[in-house]
Amino acid sequence: MRVRPILLGALCALAFQPTLSVLAADAPAPDPSAPLRGVLTVDGKQIPLPDGEWRLTGRAVFSPPTLDKPGAVTSLSLVRLRDRSVDAAALIQVASPGADPLWGKAPACERTDLPLARVRYASDHDGSCAWVSLVGAAERETLDPAWAQTLGEAARQGWRLPGRWATANFRVTDPRDALQVRYAFDGGVGTGEVPGLVPLTPDSGWVDAAWDQVERGFRNRLDGAATLPNWTATPPTGAAPSEDAEGGGLGRTIWKTITFRGIVTTLDFSTNYAVIGDVAAAAGLSAFAFVIGPFVYIGHELAWERFGGPVVRSVELPGFGADGAGTL
Structure with missing residues (x-):
């Protein structure tokens, strides 16, 4: 008589295991009232945040079409407020516990029309690349689900969003894990649309400095108090180009x-x-x-x-919208 309750309990545990594993991750539930600074830890990886107070406004588990396993990606969305305006955002995407981390090289890293696209190294088992892009009004299919939650939260709170974003994006992978971080900034045009005006974009010095921090954080080697400089400030001095920054291995x-x-x-x-x-x-x-x-x-x-085709895959992940190259 006791066998049936035991079997039923085991089946329930298996059915809810993906949800429990997500809740066990060290990413907190979205709380727009809780400010975050410095370094955010997600599933054992440290994510450096640019200077200022950040708010976690979106969290989702999903699987892009190129990854078969449901719930393959866990994403978190954060914003930085200035008065009632969002002047910066961050989108963190990690391989969910137990999911396939072989995302390969980000497709944008191979583009030649973007303001910046670089590969530090790429093989069949690990890689690191970065790119800079411009993002405007986005179609639903190009939005990460966590960022879609943030857009809804911004509408509820009455926050003003830029009409277009300048983004710096980084992907780091190894055989056991995968991370993609997108930083989005108001390119200096606010919410207005000025015909022909191209937003400012993060320069190579800022990208290299941020890239180094993201890579160290991926390996959990960051100082907990470390932050990224605001990219609109004076570019950091002494930032030497990193090894293989131009794409060679x-x-x-x-x-x-x-x-x-x-x-x-x-x-x-x-x-x-x-x-x-x-x-x-x-x-x-x-x-x-x-x-x-x-x-x-x-x-x-x-x-x-x-x-030999060193990168097995080239998985596209949704983000703030479609990566653009010039005036939007």
């Missing part, structure tokens, strides 16, 4: 070659000495592999990037 490949070669050479020498028993002969064999091996490895890496 050569710098990363060289560092991988150095570390890999050091490990392999140590193993080669140990094995050769154990078999031959002669230090000079073992060193000679290891030296030959040390000289020739890096060229073979680099050639293999470059050939794989050129012909």
Whole structure:
């Protein structure tokens, strides 16, 4: 007689498991009255926020058409208020617990018509890229569900929104997790529409500084008090271009070659000495592999990037709207 209640309880637990896993995430429920500053932690990843007070106004779990599993993406939407106007917004998208994190390279990172599009590295298992775009009035299918909630909250609260946004966008992935962060700013035109006026967009110095912070936060290595500067302020000085900022993977490949070669050479020498028993002969064999091996490895890496299709997928995620290139 007790078997039926036990089975029923087990079935209920399985049915509600996706909901429980979402509620267990460390992202709080939307509360427009609670200000947030500095760094927001979402599912073990630290998200740096530009300076100011932010409010969490949207939270959703959904799956884009390119990902089969329901509830593959968890998204949070935040806004920054100035009086009764929203002058900045942030959209955080992470792979839901247990979901496939292989999002691949963001399609916008391969565009040549945007104000900025860069790839630091991309392979079949990890990647990091960024792009800058302009977003105006958006169709429903281009909106993230959390951002759609924010638009509804703004209407209820009477907040004024810019007529168009300047956005800086970042995607970082590895075999276990995936993160995409979009920062949207009033491009300096407010809510008015001025024909022919192109909004200001975040410059490369700000993008590189923010990109570094997003990557460190993805690996949970940020100082909890760290914030991003307001992009409309003076660009940060001393921000050196990051490795592979122009899209090539050569710098990363060289560092991988150095570390890999050091490990392999140590193993080669140990094995050769154990078999031959002669230090000079073992060193000679290891030296030959040390000289020739890096060229073979680099050639293999470059050939794989050129012909092997390193990114398995190129998953498009909805955001503030369609990414635009110029005057909207």
